[in-house]
Amino acid sequence: LQTGDFLDRSIDNLLIPSERVAHVQIGNNLEHTLLVLTKTGYTGIPVLDPQYKLHGLISTPLILDAIMGMERIEFEKLDKIAVEDVMNKDIPILNTNDSVRKGLRLLINLPFVCAVNDEGYFEGLLTRSAVLKQLNSFIYK
Amino acid sequence: LQTGDFLDRSIDNLLIPSERVAHVQIGNNLEHTLLVLTKTGYTGIPVLDPQYKLHGLISTPLILDAIMGMERIEFEKLDKIAVEDVMNKDIPILNTNDSVRKGLRLLINLPFVCAVNDEGYFEGLLTRSAVLKQLNSFIYK
Numbered sequence: 001l002q003t004g005d006f007l008d009r010s011i012d013n014l015l016i017p018s019e020r021v022a023h024v025q026i027g028n029n030l031e032h033t034l035l036v037l038t039k040t041g042y043t044g045i046p047v048l049d050p051q052y053k054l055h056g057l058i059s060t061p062l063i064l065d066a067i068m069g070m071e072r073i074e075f076e077k078l079d080k081i082a083v084e085d086v087m088n089k090d091i092p093i094l095n096t097n098d099s100v101r102k103g104l105r106l107l108i109n110l111p112f113v114c115a116v117n118d119e120g121y122f123e124g125l126l127t128r129s130a131v132l133k134q135l136n137s138f139i140y141k
Numbered sequence: 142l143q144t145g146d147f148l149d150r151s152i153d154n155l156l157i158p159s160e161r162v163a164h165v166q167i168g169n170n171l172e173h174t175l176l177v178l179t180k181t182g183y184t185g186i187p188v189l190d191p192q193y194k195l196h197g198l199i200s201t202p203l204i205l206d207a208i209m210g211m212e213r214i215e216f217e218k219l220d221k222i223a224v225e226d227v228m229n230k231d232i233p234i235l236n237t238n239d240s241v242r243k244g245l246r247l248l249i250n251l252p253f254v255c256a257v258n259d260e261g262y263f264e265g266l267l268t269r270s271a272v273l274k275q276l277n278s279f280i281y282k
């Protein structure tokens with residue numbers, strides 16, 4: 001059961017590349033963001049700027065919590081709130097050269113982690129399913 | 142790296158027990174369901190009946206997709222749609238005696254799997270984080 005080798009490789013081959021990652025741009029409001037989430041079917045996605053610098057993560061729980069009123073969910077507020085005011089900016093990130101071992105540790109508590117290059121530009125996502133799939137294939141040898 | 146032993150044990154010790162699992166009851170509408178999801182912060186939960194038989198899974202993507210109109214998300218429809226008309230009924234389930242190995246295979250494609258007992262009653266959830274945590278601890282020996 002030689003997962004050691006696999007765990008010490010870089011996450012690079014496991015990433016969903018940025019061109020296949022759904023995201024929203026800063027400057028958008030929560031209504032636009034919720035539409036993107038609804039159309040893509042994802043529950044959380046990165047928030048980027050036009051240069052593909054990573055600014056944070058936004059999710060349906062964060063959005064719904066932001067418009068939760070005393071008696072009901074206040075959907076009319078969605079187009080009045082900017083995504084950057086609600087997104088989670090306190091997020092761990094990986095470098096594309098980091099090991100799968102390091103990624104696995106972060107994926108215990110997060111469904112996905114963003115990977116950036118040395119210049120800080122968004123390169124892709126490391127997801128739980130990618131790592132679980134690999135672990136599962138090693139276990140079957 | 143002896144994960145073999147761990148993988149062949151039952152999932153029982155890894156489950157979130159039913160009393161700690163947020164859920165909705167059949168007979169509720171999507172508005173109530175979305176409130177439960179917002180308050181608990183989860184993106185998907187089981188749908189049960191009063192006897193704790195498992196009926197399906199409901200998630201924010203399923204709800205938002207159900208009220209997605211041609212031009213906007215039609216939030217006013219939430220209290221007019223029953224959760225059983227939108228939930229996913231085609232779901233794999235585990236028995237509490239099933240192995241972690243069997244659970245891991247299902248968790249490649251699903252964030253969590255419901256576990257039932259021999260009578261078909263809901264007993265708990267097997268989540269990706271529970272399995273990743275265990276795998277991670279074995280890798281560090």
Ligand SMILES: Nc1ncnc2c1ncn2[C@@H]1O[C@@H]2COP(=O)(O)O[C@H]3[C@@H](O)[C@H](n4cnc5c(N)ncnc54)O[C@@H]3COP(=O)(O)O[C@H]2[C@H]1O
Pocket residue numbers: 016020021022023040041042043044045046111112125127128129130184249250251252
């Ligand atoms: N369109 C689809 N096709 C097939 N399976 C789908 C799917 N949408 C969701 N799933 C399944 O459901 C899991 C949870 O999705 P969720 O959107 O909550 O959570 C996702 C989402 O927040 C984010 N994510 C994944 N792929 C993405 C992408 N291409 N763009 C943006 N975000 C992505 O990473 C999280 C974890 O993804 P992971 O693959 O581990 O886990 C996914 C995957 O197993």
Ligand SMILES: Nc1ncnc2c1ncn2[C@@H]1O[C@@H]2COP(=O)(O)O[C@H]3[C@@H](O)[C@H](n4cnc5c(N)ncnc54)O[C@@H]3COP(=O)(O)O[C@H]2[C@H]1O
Pocket residue numbers: 043108109110111157161162163164181182183184185186187252253266268269270271
């Ligand atoms: N209140 C909280 N405290 C700490 N961490 C939290 C959290 N809420 C979410 N997370 C983290 O985010 C992951 C995705 O949560 P999500 O609600 O999309 O997806 C969850 C949710 O749909 C369901 N789930 C987990 N615990 C549940 C519970 N007690 N009741 C009902 N559903 C639960 O299983 C999925 C996978 O859970 P998993 O733990 O693998 O993965 C969780 C966990 O790592």
